[in-house]
Amino acid sequence: MKSLFENEGYSEIKERANQLTENSERHWGKMEVGQMLYHCQQPLNVSLGKGKIKKQFFPLAFLFKKSLYNDKPWRQSLPTAKPFKTSETKDFNREKVELQKLIDEFHERKNQTVWDPHPLFGKFTPVQWGQMQYKHLDHHFRQFGV
16 A cells, blocks of 8 residues: 555655646545545644544444555545535635645654554554555545546
């Protein structure tokens, strides 16, 4: 599985983000491209300790946890976690810049060995954090054809 901590995965994600335009059309789901860019910032914020998601008991978390960082792509139109949903129109250019900053900030922490637990899924290794963030971005970039 590729990782946002590895230079190859990081460079690929950055290139694909640069291919997104205001006119990028979704292949599935309901989000517009600006909303998707905003949505993709939220898991990065959580991993960087800036997230707004409260620690919760999620009884089936162990069933889903491995799917967050394994090699199997997520299926299309998966439901979005409630704290990460947005129905507001988002400014494409602003959200793209913000997402790119967060991708850079996350990648810069590639040598960090201690990470706070995820509020829903608990502890992840640094390797799993990098894979999970890559996989989430890959999923949504494929959603918009890049």
